[in-house]
Amino acid sequence: MPELPEVEVVRAGLAPALTGARVIAAEVRDARALKRHALLSGDDGLGGHGVTLPVEAAAERAIDFERRVTGLQLGAPERRGKFMWVPVVRSGSTAGIGSGSGEAVPDEPWALLAHLGMSGQLLLRDTAAEDDRHVRIRLWIEHPDHGELRLDFADQRLFGSLALDRLTPTSDDGSLLPVQAARIARDPLDPHFDDAVFVSAVRSRSSGIKKLILDQSLVSGVGNIYADEALWRARLHPDTAGRAISVRKLASLLGALRDVFAQALAEGGTSFDEQYVNVNGQAGYFAHSLNAYGRGGEPCPRCGGAIRRVPFGGRSSHFCPRCQRHPRQTPQT
Numbered sequence: 001m002p003e004l005p006e007v008e009v010v011r012a013g014l015a016p017a018l019t020g021a022r023v024i025a026a027e028v029r030d031a032r033a034l035k036r037h038a039l040l041s042g043d044d045g046l047g048g049h050g051v052t053l054p055v056e057a058a059a060e061r062a063i064d065f066e067r068r069v070t071g072l073q074l075g076a077p078e079r080r081g082k083f084m085w086v087p088v089v090r091s092g093s094t095a096g097i098g099s100g101s102g103e104a105v106p107d108e109p110w111a112l113l114a115h116l117g118m119s120g121q122l123l124l125r126d127t128a129a130e131d132d133r134h135v136r137i138r139l140w141i142e143h144p145d146h147g148e149l150r151l152d153f154a155d156q157r158l159f160g161s162l163a164l165d166r167l168t169p170t171s172d173d174g175s176l177l178p179v180q181a182a183r184i185a186r187d188p189l190d191p192h193f194d195d196a197v198f199v200s201a202v203r204s205r206s207s208g209i210k211k212l213i214l215d216q217s218l219v220s221g222v223g224n225i226y227a228d229e230a231l232w233r234a235r236l237h238p239d240t241a242g243r244a245i246s247v248r249k250l251a252s253l254l255g256a257l258r259d260v261f262a263q264a265l266a267e268g269g270t271s272f273d274e275q276y277v278n279v280n281g282q283a284g285y286f287a288h289s290l291n292a293y294g295r296g297g298e299p300c301p302r303c304g305g306a307i308r309r310v311p312f313g314g315r316s317s318h319f320c321p322r323c324q325r326h327p328r329q330t331p332q333t
Contacts, residue, residue, distance in 0.1 A: 023072045
């Protein structure tokens with residue numbers, strides 16, 4: 001949390017204000033929000049360097065980020081799974097912005113990478129707006145159409161981060177991804193997502209299906225909430241071994257993932273305890289449409305049986321024992 005729908009809502013909300021804007025100032029209030037940002041050495045074209053150095057001093061990391069991000073020209077925000085990034089170039093540079101389309105660029109492309117973790121928020125504000133809670137990093141930007149704005153990165157639980165990261169071509173079509181997200185698989189809403197590759201990978205494994213769809217190297221963007229919801233819609237028990245699921249049933253699961261993502265996007269994402277909000281600070285309302293997640297002990301909306309909540313890897317799984325039969329009880333067809 002946030003998962004694909006929440007990150008996509010944030011990306012779409014940022015796009016009009018960030019695309020074509022320039023960073024005119026930066027303030028790091030808490031360097032723990034830079035855990036994925038590395039100090040570098042040698043010329044990288046962004047006022048930084050080319051070889052990663054060990055970083056121990058938080059102040060040094062904060063100074064490095066503030067210096068290198070100030071003056072950057074921002075491209076259109078992009079996303080893969082739960083990772084979001086903004087291609088950047090030094091203002092006035094002839095280097096390409098790195099649109100992600102795979103075209104050649106004169107210099108090595110870079111991006112401002114954002115990961116929201118559990119409670120990260122990217123909030124667009126007027127420069128005179130009141131302070132947001134839990135602000136860790138603040139950028140002041142100037143857009144040719146929208147003027148000066150403030151971008152606050154707030155994070156109550158400090159699992160999220162901002163970083164400058166290189167963009168590297170992917171192995172499939174050469175589109176550009178941040179190095180830190182290069183091993184993340186495509187998500188089910190990506191037009192280039194390969195259903196057959198996913199089905200083959202799942203059917204070759206003995207792990208439970210919930211664990212498999214949470215594996216970001218197989219399919220990205222799925223977290224605990226949408227895993228439970230998609231499995232409920234597909235009538236699959238979370239412990240069903242991948243190799244025991246039929247091709248037809250896995251196709252049904254992919255359809256359920258796409259449907260639940262699409263509905264969540266239309267409803268602005270899922271908000272719990274105000275830890276996820278969009279760029280204007282507004283909560284999504286998909287929580288009202290949840291059928292399984294967070295409904296332990298309540299009647300199943302489909303059959304009336306009690307939704308069960310069980311421990312799962314430090315979190316919880318929510319499912320209907322009547323609709324989602326345990327694999328030892330009902331063979332998959």
